[in-house]
Structure formats: C-alpha cells, structure tokens
Amino acid sequence: METIFIDIAEFLTSWMVGLGLAPLWADLIITILQWAVIVLIITVNTIVLVWMERKVSGFIQERIGPNRLGPFGAFQTIADTLKLLTKEDIVPARADKLIFKTAPMFFIIVSVMLYAVLPLGNNMAVVNLNVGLFYFISLGSLSTICLLMAGWGSNNKWSLVGAMRSVAQMISYEIPLAFSLLGVVMIAGSLNLSDIVTAQNRLWFIILQPVAFIVYFIAATAELNRGPFDMPEAEQELTAGAYTEYTGMRWALFFLAEYTNLVAVSALAATLFFGGGQGPLLPSWLWIIIKTYLIMLVFMWMKWTFPRIRMDHLLSFSWKVLIPVSLANILVTGAGLELFRWMGW
Amino acid sequence: MSAMIINDLVFVAVAGFTLLSALGMVLSRNLVHSALALILTFLGVAALFFNLGAVFLGLVQILVYAGAIAVLIIFAIMLVMHGDPAQTNRFNPSLGTHLAGAYVAALLTMALSLSIWFSELPQVKGKTVEDAAGMLAQLFMGNYVIAFEAAAVLLLVAVVGAIILARGANQS
Numbered sequence: 001m002e003t004i005f006i007d008i009a010e011f012l013t014s015w016m017v018g019l020g021l022a023p024l025w026a027d028l029i030i031t032i033l034q035w036a037v038i039v040l041i042i043t044v045n046t047i048v049l050v051w052m053e054r055k056v057s058g059f060i061q062e063r064i065g066p067n068r069l070g071p072f073g074a075f076q077t078i079a080d081t082l083k084l085l086t087k088e089d090i091v092p093a094r095a096d097k098l099i100f101k102t103a104p105m106f107f108i109i110v111s112v113m114l115y116a117v118l119p120l121g122n123n124m125a126v127v128n129l130n131v132g133l134f135y136f137i138s139l140g141s142l143s144t145i146c147l148l149m150a151g152w153g154s155n156n157k158w159s160l161v162g163a164m165r166s167v168a169q170m171i172s173y174e175i176p177l178a179f180s181l182l183g184v185v186m187i188a189g190s191l192n193l194s195d196i197v198t199a200q201n202r203l204w205f206i207i208l209q210p211v212a213f214i215v216y217f218i219a220a221t222a223e224l225n226r227g228p229f230d231m232p233e234a235e236q237e238l239t240a241g242a243y244t245e246y247t248g249m250r251w252a253l254f255f256l257a258e259y260t261n262l263v264a265v266s267a268l269a270a271t272l273f274f275g276g277g278q279g280p281l282l283p284s285w286l287w288i289i290i291k292t293y294l295i296m297l298v299f300m301w302m303k304w305t306f307p308r309i310r311m312d313h314l315l316s317f318s319w320k321v322l323i324p325v326s327l328a329n330i331l332v333t334g335a336g337l338e339l340f341r342w343m344g345w
Numbered sequence: 346m347s348a349m350i351i352n353d354l355v356f357v358a359v360a361g362f363t364l365l366s367a368l369g370m371v372l373s374r375n376l377v378h379s380a381l382a383l384i385l386t387f388l389g390v391a392a393l394f395f396n397l398g399a400v401f402l403g404l405v406q407i408l409v410y411a412g413a414i415a416v417l418i419i420f421a422i423m424l425v426m427h428g429d430p431a432q433t434n435r436f437n438p439s440l441g442t443h444l445a446g447a448y449v450a451a452l453l454t455m456a457l458s459l460s461i462w463f464s465e466l467p468q469v470k471g472k473t474v475e476d477a478a479g480m481l482a483q484l485f486m487g488n489y490v491i492a493f494e495a496a497a498v499l500l501l502v503a504v505v506g507a508i509i510l511a512r513g514a515n516q517s
Contacts, residue, residue: 024351099381131401131478138404141412145384148419152377167416174412191478 005285006123009034034126038115046259050077053300060304087248092155095245099153104246104253107146111260113139118267119194121277121285132193133185136268137178140223143261144170147225147242150254154245162241165231165311172318173222179326180215183333184272193268197276206273211329213273215322217298220265222318224258227303231311266295356396363389374435376426380419387411401477 009030016026051066051074058065066073091097117132119125129135144167151163185191187208188199196205206213222229233241243254270276270291277284309317366385373379387410394403485493 096375096377098378129400130476131404134401134404134408134478138408138412141408144412144416145381145419148416149381152419152423167420171413171416 004283005121031126035112038126039112041120042112042115042256042260042263045263046256047077047081049259049262049296050080050255052296056297056300057304060301081252084248084252089250090245090247092245095155096153099149100245101153101250103146103149103153104250104257106149107143108253108257108260110139110142110146111257111264114261114264117193118264119197119271119276120267120288121283122197123194124277124285125194128194129192131191133181133191133196133272136193136264137174137181140261141170141174143257150246151242154242156245158238158240159242159244162233162238162244165238166225166242168311168315169222169225169229169231169318172315173219173322176215176318176322176326177219177223179323179330180212180219181272182326183209183212183329186330186333186337193271193276197271197278200275200278204273204275209273209329209333211325212333213269215326215329216269216273219318219322220269221299221302222314224261224265224299226258226262226299228306228308229314230303231308231314234308262296262299263292266299267292269295352396356393359389359392359396363393376422377419380415380422383418384411384415387415399477401481 012033013023013026013030016029017023021029054076055065055072057063066076069075069079091100114136116126117129117135119128125132147166147170148163151159151161151166154160184196184205187205188196190196190199199205225233233243238244243251246254267288270288274291274295276291277288279287279290282290363386366382366389369382370379370386373382387406391403391406391411394400394406
C-alpha cells in the first residue's frame with residue numbers, strides 16, 4: 001500500500017518504454033499525468049471542502065446545513081458547480097477587459113503551482129526541489145498581484161478597496177509567515193520539504209517550535225484572506241471585495257483557488273510541523289491527507305468562531321506583535337541550537 | 346530528440362516570452378498594462394535562471410521583483426494616476442528624448458556585453474552547484490558579512506526615511 005502510486009508510475013513508464021517510446025518522452029508524459037492528478041485532487045478536495053465548510057458552519061451556528069441532496073447533503077456542491085457552469089458570464093462595460101478576464105486564470109495557475117513541491121507521501125513530490133520551501137513562499141507572493149488585477153480590472157470602488165486591503169494584508173503577513181518557517185529550517189538544516197519530513201523522524205517540530213506554528217497559523221489565515229481576517233471581502237461594507245463584479249465560472253475560479261490555497265497551506269503545515277506522512281500502520285499518503293484535513297478543520301473552526309478584526313488592528317497586529325515574536329523565535333532557536341551543539345548532541 | 350535539443354527549445358521559448366512581454370511593457374498605452382507586462386518579464390527572467398540551473402536566484406527574482414517590487418510599482422501608478430487610463434503611457438514625440446533613450450540603451454548594452462565578455466564565469470566552466478542556497482549563505486554570512494549587513498542597515502534607513510518623509514517627523 002505504501003508505494004502504490006510510485007509503483008503505478010513506474011509501471012506506466014516501463015510500459016511506455018516497452019512500446020518503443022524514448023525514456024525522456026515517457027518521463028514527460030508521466031509529469032503531465034502527475035499534474036492532471038493534482039488538478040483532479042484539487043477539484044475533488046474543493047467539492048468536499050465546500051460541503052464540509054457548510055456543515056461545520058451549520059454545526060457551529062446550531063443549524064443543520066445542507067441536507068436535501070444526497071446523504072447529509074453531500075451532492076449540494078455538485079449541484080452548485082453545475083449552476084455556476086451554466087450561469088451567464090457578465091463582463092462590466094467599463095471594466096479593463098484584458099485584466100478582468102486574466103486575473104482569475106493567473107490566480108488559479110499560481111495556486112496549482114504551489115503543489116509542485118509538496119510531498120504528498122514519502123517520495124511523492126512532483127519535483128524534489130532542494131529549495132522547496134522557498135519556492136512555496138515566493139510563488140505564494142504572486143497571488144497578491146492576481147487579487148490586485150481583479151480589483152483594478154473590475155473598475156468598481158468596492159473591488160478596488162477590497163483589493164487594496166488584501167494587498168496591504170498579504171504583504172504585511174508574508175513577513176511573519178516566512179520568518180516563522182525559518183525556525184523549522186534552522187533545526188532541519190534544509191529547505192527541502194522531504195528532508196524536513198525526514199528530520200522529524202523522532203520528534204515532530206510542533207513540539208520544538210510551538211511559537212513558530214502559532215505565528216504560521218495566524219499569518220497563513222491572513223494570507224488566505226479567511227475569517228477572522230477576511231476584511232478584503234467583508235460583505236457588510238464591501239459587497240464582495242475584489243470579487244464583486246465576477247459572475248459564473250470566473251467567480252468560481254477565485255473560489256476554487258482560495259480552497260486550493262487552503263489545502264496547500266494546511267498540507268505545508270502538516271509537512272513542516274506534524275511530521276508529514278509519518279505515522280503508524282497507515283501508508284504515508286493517507287496520513288498526510290488525514291493531517292491536512294484536521295488542520296483545515298481548525299481553520300474552519302476559527303473562521304466561524306471569531307468575529308472580524310478591524311483593518312488597522314489587523315495590520316498593527318502583524319507589524320507590532322507577530323514580526324517581533326517571530327524574530328525572537330529565530331533568536332531563541334539559534335541560541336538553543338548552539339547550546340545543544342556545545343553540549344555535544 | 347535528445348535532452349540537449351529540448352533544453353535549447355525551452356530556452357528559445359522562455360527568451361521569446363521574456364522579449365515579447367518586455368515589448369508589451371514598452372509599447373502598451375496603458376500604464377497599468379505596462380506594469381503587469383513588466384511582471385511577466387520578471388517571471389520570464391526567473392524562468393531563464395531556472396533554465397540555467399540557478400533555482401535559488403530564480404526564486405529570489407520571483408519573490409523580490411514579481412512579488413514585492415511590482416506591487417509597489419502598481420501602487421505608485423494607482424496613487425498618481427488620473428483621467429483615462431488608456432492614455433497614460435503615450436509616446437514622447439520629441440527628437441531629444443529619442444536620442445537620449447538610444448544613448449542610454451547603447452550604454453547599457455555596452456556595459457552588459459563588456460561585463461559578460463571580461464568575467465571568468467567560473468560556475469559555468471566548473472561543475473554544477475548542487476546547494477546554491479547554502480553556498481550563497483556561506484558567502485553572505487562569511488566573506489561578505491560586513492557588506493551584507495551594511496546593505497541591510499542602508500535599506501532600513503531608507504525605509505524609515507521614506508516613512509518620515511511621507512508622514513512628517515513631528516507627528517505623534
């Protein structure tokens with residue numbers, strides 16, 4: 001069970017080589033297949049997650065949530081997707097059409113590209129990059145611009161204010177996010193995500209780096225524009241923020257990308273702080289799915305429990321609390337590492 | 346088809362993409378479109394770094410230029426822009442600006458080609474570097490630590506100075 005997906009890939013490669021295809025082309029086809037599988041995982045995950053979000057929010061607000069379509073309303077998301085696919089695609093007349101149309105495309109492309117380095121099990125990253133964590137952070141910084149494009153292209157004041165807010169928020173919270181991960185990198189001595197998982201053989205980093213995990217979790221919530229930090233799309237004051245003018249499938253792409261980012265950030269948390277695919281009995285790819293879903297449940301729990309924070313409080317919280325805390329964490333981690341080295345560990 | 350030819354094809358595709366987006370930046374009449382085309386150019390340059398095996402440098406290019414500086418540029422454009430956005434980046438018809446532009450372009454081309462011509466490029470001649478990030482860290486924190494820290498302090502001073510210029514020093 002452990003190596004089932006790797007075995008399938010190897011079997012396909014040898015089968016294609018057996019058919020007389022050059023190994024290079026076989027590898028290329030396997031890579032394309034891997035991306036297709038990732039897109040499939042993302043789509044299925046989003047369908048499950050939208051249903052889960054509704055059920056969790058219903059549970060927290062003492063409602064039932066969707067319960068008509070299929071068992072426990074499980075087919076509700078599929079019906080919603082069909083509705084979105086058939087809706088009219090409206091482009092505002094005064095919008096900057098090129099930017100308006102390309103923004104959701106770039107947003108989803110950037111989100112999907114995050115998955116290239118995530119080890120979805122032992123030896124199961126698409127690219128085993130030796131600066132994988134840095135890849136994740138720098139690719140993540142690109143989604144800021146996509147939101148700005150959406151807000152600007154819509155030519156609507158709510159959209160623009162929402163985009164401005166999300167850019168201010170994402171730039172501020174990118175710094176503590178990256179700093180919080182440095183502690184983990186210092187202990188593991190590598191930026192390679194697979195190496196970081198291996199370094200947690202004996203002890204998960206959540207025990208060694210609890211402060212870093214809390215900072216990461218808060219900063220990631222803000223980066224995802226999720227509640228209680230969802231000021232960019234605060235419905236009461238901004239209609240829907242940067243997504244106000246979007247309809248049908250273009251709007252759905254934003255939604256899809258947001259859930260894609262949620263899964264990626266949670267999987268990264270599982271990889272860095274909870275030992276990745278490590279665990280007893282079950283195969284590694286199943287463990288990482290379980291851990292990712294548990295972390296996403298906490299994200300949902302937070303979203304539906306806390307009220308929104310005011311925008312200026314939100315920004316000063318990042319600059320005045322999270323950044324000093326994460327810097328202190330780096331200092332303490334470095335001092336601790338030297339101390340252990342001096343003691344001869 | 347060998348891996349070498351594929352590598353060349355990838356280079357041609359990436360270089361073409363970079364040049365096209367750079368042209369788009371220069372020729373676009375809308376300043377916001379120009380800024381977005383500039384981001385595509387940055388990404389193309391990052392892809393060139395990847396193609397050369399300098400993954401870390403490519404990622405720095407994405408994080409710093411495409412992720413941070415581009416946002417600053419777009420913010421600056423939005424703050425100072427008024428009127429019709431489609432007429433914000435028009436061509437300057439005077440002969441003097443054309444000549445000055447040509448002069449600067451020639452100077453830059455010459456500086457770039459001379460620096461490439463006279464540098465020894467040891468990494469290209471030697472074997473490929475596996476752990477580029479580690480090597481850069483050794484250099485930054487070892488041989489060049491004073492220059493590195495001085496640059497960091499300089500940037501910090503610039504940021505604080507910019508805030509004081511924008512908000513005024515006497516405000517509480």
